[in-house]
Amino acid sequence: MVVLASKLYVEGDARSRATDSLRSQVDNVVGDLDVSVALEIRDDGFPEVLVEGADATAARNALAEEWGEVTPEFDPGEEYVGTLESWDDEGFVLDAGFGRDVRIPAGEIGLGQGTPEQIRTRFGLVQHLPMRFVAGDPDDDEPARLSDAERDRLYDWTRGAGRVNVNSATRAETRATVNRAGHAHDIVTVERLGLLEQSIVCQEDTDPPGLLASIGQYMPAELLCVVP
Incomplete structure (x- = not known):
């Protein structure tokens, strides 16, 4: 069993579409392996994938690599994934699953x-975004922090042509x-950040705030710009 580090928090038809999309993505990751999979959405919104078969270990590792994994325990100084x-x-609070919140001072x-709040807006950190952190050590009064890899990823966003x-x-x-x-020609791609969190990568001559204003009327979602 592996609990994927990306939450499903929409309801109704949107929930059904998101679940179907996730099933398809899981199949794409493990489809060539000798396994059977069963997908369930936990009460906390994190997807749980039960994997059985000869290649179960390889499949679990592949899913954890693709999505990140929510784990029941932390080792101080090790890297994990939570959602914003x-x-x-005072800082950020990440949902790390299993009923735990992790505060990043x-x-x-x-x-x-x-x-x-200013940092969140500047880097386009929409709610529920999966983010990597390093677990603190309560015994030494050491707090959790964003991982170096996470900081590097977010700084890279500000060096490109812009994002929504x-x-x-x-x-x-x-x-x-x-x-x-009508903006297909104004973007490079849509980068998947999580199951329901995406990053629209702009062309060099595309204005991210203008793109946001144009597509916002069609999306019942939170949208934030990353402006270089």
Whole structure:
């Protein structure tokens, strides 16, 4: 069994479409292996994949590599994945599954100047975005922090041509919305950040705030720009 580090939090038809999309993606990852899989969405919104068969270990590792894995225990100093649940003046709060929240203090975010809210807006950190962190050590009063790899990823976003990050939509739905709004030629690709979190990568001459304003009317989602 592996619990994927990406939450499913929409309801109704959107939930059914997202679940079908996830099943297809799981099949793409493990389809060539000798395994059977069963997918369930836990009460906390994290997908749980039961894997059985001769290649079960390889399949679990492949799924964890593709999505990140939510684990029941932390080892201090090791890297894990949580989803951005909330933020306040004190820092970020990540949902790490199994009923646990992990607080990243403002001083441990490591993404430059500004309040946690300002940093969230500047880097386009939509709610529920999967983010990697390093577990703290309560015995030594050592807090959790964003991982170096996570910081590098987010800084890379600010060095490109610009992005519009969204939540509450699958990659296919996001691409369809961009096309519907007539902006297919204004983007490079839609990068999957999580099951329902996507990053629309802009062409060099595309204005991210303008793209956001144009597609926002079609998307019942949170949208944030990353402007170089």
